Amino acid sequence: MSKPGQLVLVALRKMIACGELAAGERLMEIPTAQRFGVSRMPVRMAFRTLEQEGLLVPFGGRGYQVRSVSASDIAGAVEVRGVLEGLAARQTAERGLSDEARQALERCLVEGDRLFEKGYVTEDDLEVYHDLNMRFHQVIVAAVTTRRSPTRWRATITCRSPR
Numbered sequence: 001m002s003k004p005g006q007l008v009l010v011a012l013r014k015m016i017a018c019g020e021l022a023a024g025e026r027l028m029e030i031p032t033a034q035r036f037g038v039s040r041m042p043v044r045m046a047f048r049t050l051e052q053e054g055l056l057v058p059f060g061g062r063g064y065q066v067r068s069v070s071a072s073d074i075a076g077a078v079e080v081r082g083v084l085e086g087l088a089a090r091q092t093a094e095r096g097l098s099d100e101a102r103q104a105l106e107r108c109l110v111e112g113d114r115l116f117e118k119g120y121v122t123e124d125d126l127e128v129y130h131d132l133n134m135r136f137h138q139v140i141v142a143a144v145t146t147r148r149s150p151t152r153w154r155a156t157i158t159c160r161s162p163r
Contacts, residue, residue, distance in 0.1 A: 005042035006127045008032070009049055016055050016066055023068035026059055085137060092143040101143045108136040 012032075015021040033043045047064050050056040054077065056064040097105070111132045115125055 003127075004036075004038040005045045006131065008036050008038060008042050009046040010123075010127055010130065011036065012046055012050060013053075013055065016050070021066050023066050025066045026063055027056065027066065028063040085140065088141045088144045092140050095144070097143055101139050104139045105136060108132045108139070112136075 012021070012027075021027070027047065029040045029043050029047070032047075033040045036043070047056060051058065051064065055067055055069070057067045059065040092101075112129070115121070115129055115132075121129070
């Protein structure tokens with residue numbers, strides 16, 4: 001996502017979380033783009049992301065509406081995501097990582113350490129953190145679905161002790 005798209009995404013997410021954008025409130029591309037001083041494309045991308053996250057729902061074929069979310073909904077979603085990502089992490093650990101995936105995870109960790117070492121976080125840091133956090137989790141989940149080479153399968157099979 002582009003920098004303007006990330007700015008809009010972070011701002012809208014924050015506005016929804018703090019109640020500045022109330023449940024049921026309509027959002028349209030053009031007014032939102034004007035509000036943030038960006039073109040419609042970053043707004044469109046932010047809306048789609050927020051829809052995928054379950055924060056917005058399509059509204060009558062035009063625009064979106066802020067979804068009504070209870071504390072129970074949020075707790076349930078976090079719990080489900082935690083279980084699924086935990087399963088993905090376990091399977092990744094059991095099956096092994098490609099060198100490329102391992103390097104990507106290490107880059108995320110180094111970037112995260114660099115981001116927090118100064119002892120405070122700026123608005124720009126939050127955007128960077130969001131991006132690297134998404135990349136980190138995507139690498140773990142992708143590692144589960146990525147097929148391993150036959151050589152790695154043979155190594156896995158050969159190394160397992162008989163039961």
